[in-house]
Structure formats: structure tokens, C-alpha cells
Amino acid sequence: MATLLRPALCPLRRLLGGPRPAADVPLRAGSHGAGLLYPDHIPTSPLQKLLLAAGSAGMALYNPYRHDMVAVLGETTGHRTLKALRDQMRRDPEGAQILQERPRISLSTLDLGKLQSLPEGSFGQEYLRFLDVNRVSPDTRAPTRFVDDEELAYVIQRYREVHDMLHTLLEMPTNILGEIVVKWFEAVQTGLPMCILGALFGPIRLSAQSLQVLVSELIPWAVQNGRRAPCVLNLYYERRWEQPLRALQEELGITTPPVDLKGLV
Secondary structure (H helix, E strand, O other): OHHHHHHHHHHHHHHHHOOOOOOOOOOOOOOOOOOOOOOOOOOOOHHHHHHHHHHHHHHHHHOOOOHHHHHHHHHHHOHHHHHHHHHHHHHOHHHHHHHHHOOOOOOOOOOHHHHHHOOOOEHHHHHHHHHHHHOOOHHHOOOOOOOOOHHHHHHHHHHHHOHHHHHHHHOOOOOHHHHHHHHHHHHHHHOOHHHHHHHHHHHHHOOHHHHHHHHHHHHHHHHHHHHHOOOHHHOOHHHOOOOEHHHHHHHHOOOOOOOOOOOOO
16 A cells, blocks of 8 residues: 555655745746646645645644645645636636736835835835735745646746735735635635635634624625625735725725734733
């Protein structure tokens, strides 16, 4: 049995030991080596994807902050959903432009000086404040590895890289409760299995008080906003920095959170 499984486990060893690519490298088809569709692509068989999905699901549920395992789960379970999201982007003028130009979000592509100079209340200023207050960086997003289609690989990479923008739009912190609320919004918006699993099983670690607030107020709010907002992957965020956050929220149909999450975990 060990001999049979050894080839199937090779991708996991490469995942844990391989170097990270530059965050500003565009995901495009090209010559990246035998069988590789984009930088850092790891071709996998259906059996290998099944093993990776099972292992990453267990680790992600045990430790929601294992973002690398959450990323693997998304790549190995969301093929049909990614195709549907890609088709939504193709049908939308702004989404189609994003697919064509393949913008990346990282410290090397962001003009931090420009963001700092923007007016108070602008989307760019609020995004920068979110990164600073929560001590997060756009460079922490895992690279796509296991999606066997270069366009779909970009779609899930784009989803990861705009995650912090969604936190900013929803005014959610990065604590467990805030992440669960964003996952509910993303689950409704994208239908990705990893978002649905995170939304359903994430609350297990919450206190009784936080769970009560989540179920009674925050989940209904997140679901309502997720249904009302247009596809968030069709927004060219990098061209909305100057727009007031409130105006952008109104454009997307996103309302103010019903409760303040400070003090809730």
C-alpha cells in the first residue's frame, strides 16, 4: 500500500518544500517545463487531488489559520465552481478586462505612497488602514499550484488576492468571527466548497456569546449582502482606490455591519 501511495503523495511533498514564486508574476499559459501550465503548477491525477482534498480539509478544520491547507482545499475541490466564476467574469465588461490583463495584488504592485496620499474615507486609504491595523500583508496569499487550467488558476488566485478588499468592504477584522462572516459572504458569492466548509464549521471554536451574535445577526447580514452584491470578482479594485468607501459599498449594495465585533471572539 505504501508503495502504491508514494507517487500520489509526491505533490504534497512538493507543496511543503517548494519555493514561493514572485507575487507579481502573471498567471499565463507558456513554457514552464514539461506538463506545467503556469509558474508553480503541480500536475496531479484525480487520486492525488482526492488525497490532497481529504488531507487539507482535515488540517484546515483543525486549524483555520493554516491558509496553505485552505488554499489546497480550494484548488482540489472547486473546479466546476471556478468554471462558473470564470464564465461570470467573461460576461461582464470589467470582469473580462481583469481576465485579459491579469492584474496581481502584492506589495510589489501596490503604490503604497499613492494609497497613503489618498483622502480619508477613500477605499484605498481604508484598505491600507485595514492592512496596518490587522498586521496583514497581501504577499501572504499562497500561489496556485493544483488547478490544471491556467485561466481557472488565475481566477482562484484573484479570489485570494481580493480577500482583504472584501474585509475592507464588509468592515470585518481578521479575528475568527470576522473571518467566518467573510466566509459566509464568499460562500454565497462564489459557491466555492472551501468557503462553504469554512462558513459551516468555522463557528465550532467560537464562544457562546459570539456564536449567538453570529447566528442571530451576522450570518443573515452576510447572506443578504452576498446575494445582493454583484460578483465581487468583476470589480477592478485597483481602479477604485480614490472612490469613497461608502460610495463603493452603496454601489455594491453592501450595508454597515449590524454589530461591532470588538470584544467578540
